[in-house]
Amino acid sequence: MIAFQGVSVRYADAPRDAAHDVTFTTERGRMTALVGPNGSGKSTLVRALLGRQKLTAGRITIDGAPLASLARAQVARRIAVVTQREELSFPTPVSDYVALGRFPHRGAWRSAGAEDRAAVARAVELSGIGPLLERSVDTLSGGEWQRARIARALAQGGEAMVLDEPTTYLDIAHEMEAFELLSRLVREGMAVLLVSHQLNLVARFADMLVLLHDGRVAASGIPDDVMRGAVLERVYGWPLVVTRDPAVGAPALVPLRGAPRRDSTLNPSSHIP
Amino acid sequence: MSRRRGIWWAAAIVLAALAVASIGLGSVHIAPAAVLSALAGAGDPGTVTIVRVLRLPRVAMAILLGAGLGMSGASLQGVMRNPLAEPYLLGVSGGAAVGAVIAVLVGAPAVLVPIAAFIGAVLAVAVAFFVAHATPGGGDVRVLLMAGVIVGAFANAAIMLLLANADPAAMRGALWWMMGSVAAATWAQNGWLAFYVLAGGALLVAWAREIDILTLGEDAAASLGLDADRASRRVYLMASLVAAATVAAAGLVGFVGLVVPHIARRMGASASRAVILGSALIGAALVVGSDLIARTALPPAELPLGAVTAVIGVPFFLIQLRRLR
Numbered sequence: 001m002i003a004f005q006g007v008s009v010r011y012a013d014a015p016r017d018a019a020h021d022v023t024f025t026t027e028r029g030r031m032t033a034l035v036g037p038n039g040s041g042k043s044t045l046v047r048a049l050l051g052r053q054k055l056t057a058g059r060i061t062i063d064g065a066p067l068a069s070l071a072r073a074q075v076a077r078r079i080a081v082v083t084q085r086e087e088l089s090f091p092t093p094v095s096d097y098v099a100l101g102r103f104p105h106r107g108a109w110r111s112a113g114a115e116d117r118a119a120v121a122r123a124v125e126l127s128g129i130g131p132l133l134e135r136s137v138d139t140l141s142g143g144e145w146q147r148a149r150i151a152r153a154l155a156q157g158g159e160a161m162v163l164d165e166p167t168t169y170l171d172i173a174h175e176m177e178a179f180e181l182l183s184r185l186v187r188e189g190m191a192v193l194l195v196s197h198q199l200n201l202v203a204r205f206a207d208m209l210v211l212l213h214d215g216r217v218a219a220s221g222i223p224d225d226v227m228r229g230a231v232l233e234r235v236y237g238w239p240l241v242v243t244r245d246p247a248v249g250a251p252a253l254v255p256l257r258g259a260p261r262r263d264s265t266l267n268p269s270s271h272i273p
Numbered sequence: 274m275s276r277r278r279g280i281w282w283a284a285a286i287v288l289a290a291l292a293v294a295s296i297g298l299g300s301v302h303i304a305p306a307a308v309l310s311a312l313a314g315a316g317d318p319g320t321v322t323i324v325r326v327l328r329l330p331r332v333a334m335a336i337l338l339g340a341g342l343g344m345s346g347a348s349l350q351g352v353m354r355n356p357l358a359e360p361y362l363l364g365v366s367g368g369a370a371v372g373a374v375i376a377v378l379v380g381a382p383a384v385l386v387p388i389a390a391f392i393g394a395v396l397a398v399a400v401a402f403f404v405a406h407a408t409p410g411g412g413d414v415r416v417l418l419m420a421g422v423i424v425g426a427f428a429n430a431a432i433m434l435l436l437a438n439a440d441p442a443a444m445r446g447a448l449w450w451m452m453g454s455v456a457a458a459t460w461a462q463n464g465w466l467a468f469y470v471l472a473g474g475a476l477l478v479a480w481a482r483e484i485d486i487l488t489l490g491e492d493a494a495a496s497l498g499l500d501a502d503r504a505s506r507r508v509y510l511m512a513s514l515v516a517a518a519t520v521a522a523a524g525l526v527g528f529v530g531l532v533v534p535h536i537a538r539r540m541g542a543s544a545s546r547a548v549i550l551g552s553a554l555i556g557a558a559l560v561v562g563s564d565l566i567a568r569t570a571l572p573p574a575e576l577p578l579g580a581v582t583a584v585i586g587v588p589f590f591l592i593q594l595r596r597l598r
Binding site for chain 1: 350351354355356411479480482483485486489490491492493495496497498499500538543544
């Protein structure tokens with residue numbers, strides 16, 4: 001559904017591309033996970049999808065239509081993005097906050113209709129934030145806040161959802177809930193693109209992994225193809241082994257104790273000339 | 274819901290009562306009932322003249338001034354995502370003051386001072402705006418905020434240089450202008466001030482939902498399909514224009530744009546539309562009440578309006594700060 005085709009991005013005055021020739025596609029009914037170390041270009045690609053970052057090469061398409069040819073509101077009606085950071089400047093009731101997700105449909109003028117209310121109600125139910133609706137967003141815990149943000153994105157009611165590290169502040173139970181919710185959305189036909197550092201979880205939940213390293217795709221494919229010790233060790237610059245999760249049999253990464261092996265044989269491209 | 278509405282009705286009644294009191298109190302006291310009949314044109318002709326010609330334009334300007342500054346401040350705080358943002362922080366007051374001081378110093382007729390102030394304010398905002406947009410982080414509201422503060426600081430330095438060797442009469446005139454006053458209000462001034470406050474305010478209210486989105490930050494705004502740079506630019510410019518019109522009409526009346534939106538939020542407004550409309554109401558009440566104090570606290574002398582709003586506004590704001598998390 002969302003296709004990145006040879007996408008390159010270079011920030012002003014940067015010596016190299018933040019993303020270089022990145023190609024992958026997300027599909028409806030599939031969870032695609034974008035993984036890689038800090039600074040490998042994951043969030044840059046999300047920003048490019050938001051139209052917040054110009055491409056220096058390549059293009060992003062949505063069902064074949066170039067992103068650049070679509071109006072922002074048109075994109076927002078189809079793709080909801082939960083960004084990595086969001087500011088909370090003023091106290092707002094959670095119910096009002098979730099309803100902001102309807103903005104792409106309502107614009108600046110139209111008041112909420114039956115369709116808007118139904119979308120918000122479904123988002124609230126799916127994300128389980130019913131008990132929080134009367135609270136003010138500035139009183140929520142980190143985990144509750146993330147769920148409220150996912151609810152707002154759900155209220156947007158698109159066919160695709162992009163989440164940039166959505167489980168960062170969540171404990172195990174809330175993190176699993178979030179992943180289960182995403183996989184339910186995928187089963188219902190949504191395309192989910194997830195940026196995550198939780199390799200072991202995405203190896204269990206995602207249909208496809210795209211591993212980024214220094215802005216380039218180091219590996220992509222089904223989890224079993226990407227979760228390989230040699231590749232991950234080179235990309236992350238830390239000794240590790242990949243084993244099998246004893247409970248569910250998915251590939252699982254175990255970082256080893258000891259000094260980081262940031263030598264030339266392991267991680268040649270991390271050297272700064 | 275009904276309780277929340279009740280608060281706003283109460284605020285409207287307070288504003289009306291302050292307006293009637295402000296018209297009634299002064300060197301000639303007029304009872305509220307006589308004020309109301311004089312407003313309708315009935316009763317003693319002398320009283321009708323005092324009410325309709327002398328005092329009503331002043332109260333009308335106080336209402337417009339407070340409403341304009343309140344709406345401007347509420348919009349800017351939202352779009353700047355900063356509870357300390359206010360129109361005066363962004364170069365509006367400094368630029369207007371430079372314009373007015375120059376007009377006073379060159380001996381321009383009094384009618385030209387507001388025009389010079391307006392031009393100064395608009396120029397200062399334009400400079401801050403273009404400086405901010407020339408930087409790599411162009412659309413970033415934080416850069417805009419810093420540019421505004423710096424332009425304001427430059428304006429203050431310019432005022433000091435201009436006034437350093439000015440003759441005492443001109444200096445006093447310039448100083449009085451900078452302390453703010455609605456004493457010289459005329460219907461002509463009120464006419465064009467009303468145009469800016471009502472038309473600008475209507476646009477800000479119309480853009481309120483976009484301001485709600487902008488408070489989440491640029492990335493989140495983009496994810497909801499809003500062009501954050503364009504939306505925040507037009508809110509910023511319109512809010513500055515409204516503030517510039519108030520400054521041109523009445524000089525510098527500080528703290529209204531800063532404090533009033535916080536009062537509106539404490540009274541239960543959270544969506545930008547409610548905060549902007551509530552700020553118009555509370556701003557009007559604050560300025561009418563402050564002008565009443567300015568006129569009646571030490572008769573026959575008048576206190577500078579801008580100083581009274583600051584004296585009321587600062588303690589309130591300090592109490593607010595304690596409640597901020």
